[in-house]
Amino acid sequence: MKPPPDDPRPATARRPRRHDPGRRDRLIDAALTVIAERGVAGTTHREIARVADVPLGSMTYHFASLEEVLAEAFTRHAESAARVFDECLGSARDRTEAVEAVITLVSGYLLGSQYDLVLSVELYVAAARNPALRAVTQAWMARSRRALERHFDATTARELDALIEGLVLHSALSTDPMTPEQIRHAVERFLR
Amino acid sequence: MKPPPDDPRPATARRPRRHDPGRRDRLIDAALTVIAERGVAGTTHREIARVADVPLGSMTYHFASLEEVLAEAFTRHAESAARVFDECLGSARDRTEAVEAVITLVSGYLLGSQYDLVLSVELYVAAARNPALRAVTQAWMARSRRALERHFDATTARELDALIEGLVLHSALSTDPMTPEQIRHAVERFLR
DNA sequence: ATATGATGCGTACATCTGTACATAGCGCGA
DNA sequence: TCGCGCTATGTACAGATGTACGCATCATAT
Known part of the structure; x- marks a missing residue:
């Protein structure tokens, strides 16, 4: 899970966009996609983040809990x-x-x-x-x-x-x- | 999760019954109870075993998989x-x-x-x-x-x-x- | 231009999961 | 009575999960 240490790019270069109003909305949409595809049981922070193409930390920032x-x-x-x-x-x-x-x-x-x-x-x-x-x-x-x-x-x-x-x-x-x-x-x- | 090491009783004394025909049936019933109470998402080997009061190993012995x-x-x-x-x-x-x-x-x-x-x-x-x-x-x-x-x-x-x-x-x-x-x-x- | 405070993110961690497997123990035949 | 072999179980393990949190980064005001 740890990034390869030989990655020459600094962390921020990989994910340029920072200011992203409406991200919370996109996350909710992504959540619906995941629920439809994998079911509530297969819905995790990581999967939603992956679908929405945002870092994991963004989930806990925008939502207090998975529920x-x-x-x-x-x-x-x-x-x-x-x-x-x-x-x-x-x-x-x-x-x-x-x-x-x-x-x-x-x-x-x-x-x-x-x-x-x-x-x-x-x-x-x-x-x-x-x-x-x-x-x-x-x-x-x-x-x-x-x-x-x-x-x-x-x-x-x-x-x-x-x-x-x-x-x-x-x-x-x-x-x-x-x-x-x-x-x-x-x-x-x-x-x- | 590990049993307290100071338990004086050997493992077998705690769980006397070994020969238990029909245990598989009881496990299936226990599984239905768990599904009804916690949902499929909350249904795990360990929870079923707990409800049926059998060791965890009994699950993998009687069933090839949770599915x-x-x-x-x-x-x-x-x-x-x-x-x-x-x-x-x-x-x-x-x-x-x-x-x-x-x-x-x-x-x-x-x-x-x-x-x-x-x-x-x-x-x-x-x-x-x-x-x-x-x-x-x-x-x-x-x-x-x-x-x-x-x-x-x-x-x-x-x-x-x-x-x-x-x-x-x-x-x-x-x-x-x-x-x-x-x-x-x-x-x-x-x-x- | 630069200091600064809020915003956003990488990562670590404790916990729980399914499953494998080495043995322990019992039933049963001799 | 005594072994033997199959049944049953404790335990270990790798992977995944929710969440916390320190720090990087950007927008903004000066």
């Missing part, structure tokens, strides 16, 4: 996902368009990279044990439910929310994921 | 859960009883200890990264779907399976879990 990094990362992920949810449903003008928006959202989840899906599941399991992360999850769920309540009554919104959750999760782990048509069938059947 | 322990543990969990599913649905004589069985299963999941639920989510996230565990998950899902297909057509079974998944997961992470009545409402609405 803080995880909490910030998951908060960002949840907020970003909720925003997509909000916007997609907010643009719907009637119930039919809302159904269409839901189908689009679910299909997008499944067809897109596994990135967001994996992050969500990782967040779930982390939330099961960490109260701070549980609050993040609950805020996220409350927000998506509220978005649905713009077009459906409270009970329907809650049940539909759960159905979406199940369709996405179940389908993602299956050998043959559901097609958008199958998603549409399930959602419309439920809302009929 | 093997996890695989066996999750396999056992999935099989046990699937058996419950099978039995509960198998005893139903008509579709109405099958619906009742489903509601009972879901409610049981929510009202019982978090034990099984946490294990399931841990299995999901582990399966996302480990091919061997993914096979376990898929076998489990296939089996529960087949049980549903005894009473519903294939499409309905698949969608219902996903709905159940969503209801359980969503509800478990929520601040106010759904009541059995709410579960019944959602399931019957879907099957109407």
Whole structure:
């Protein structure tokens, strides 16, 4: 781990940039990348630093602990996902368009990279044990439910929310994921 | 970590039992306990050994690697859960009883200890990264779907399976879990 | 230009991890 | 009863991890 002593360059020459506002943000993004790729279990200070191309010491400088990094990362992920949810449903003008928006959202989840899906599941399991992360999850769920309540009554919104959750999760782990048509069938059947 | 050198008892006196058939089984059970309590991330050889009250060396003797322990543990969990599913649905004589069985299963999941639920989510996230565990998950899902297909057509079974998944997961992470009545409402609405 | 205080970083360290392996001890056949 | 061989265990070890901290370095004011 020790640098080769024959390296002629002084330490600072190798890493020129010092003043780097927004580095904290990049670190959080890097953390999300690492979580998606290696899981929470494989997320370490060193790995995040490597991905973000910053020195290890920068981690402890910007975050009090690894747990803080995880909490910030998951908060960002949840907020970003909720925003997509909000916007997609907010643009719907009637119930039919809302159904269409839901189908689009679910299909997008499944067809897109596994990135967001994996992050969500990782967040779930982390939330099961960490109260701070549980609050993040609950805020996220409350927000998506509220978005649905713009077009459906409270009970329907809650049940539909759960159905979406199940369709996405179940389908993602299956050998043959559901097609958008199958998603549409399930959602419309439920809302009929 | 080293034992106090002034312990007068020889090593063998402290741990009398040597011949212990079925120890492997107990270790797998202990592993499930540890996974449920500390998560896969907190599951180590030493922790399992501590819970099962066996020496560390016993772990590497009975299992080639930690991954093997996890695989066996999750396999056992999935099989046990699937058996419950099978039995509960198998005893139903008509579709109405099958619906009742489903509601009972879901409610049981929510009202019982978090034990099984946490294990399931841990299995999901582990399966996302480990091919061997993914096979376990898929076998489990296939089996529960087949049980549903005894009473519903294939499409309905698949969608219902996903709905159940969503209801359980969503509800478990929520601040106010759904009541059995709410579960019944959602399931019957879907099957109407 | 230069002193100076805040900012950022390299490195060390104690701890914990999975795993290997030399033996110790017991069951079992003679 | 007595050995022998397989089962089981204590221990060692290399590697990785989170975190602390002293010091280098830069922005800024003079």
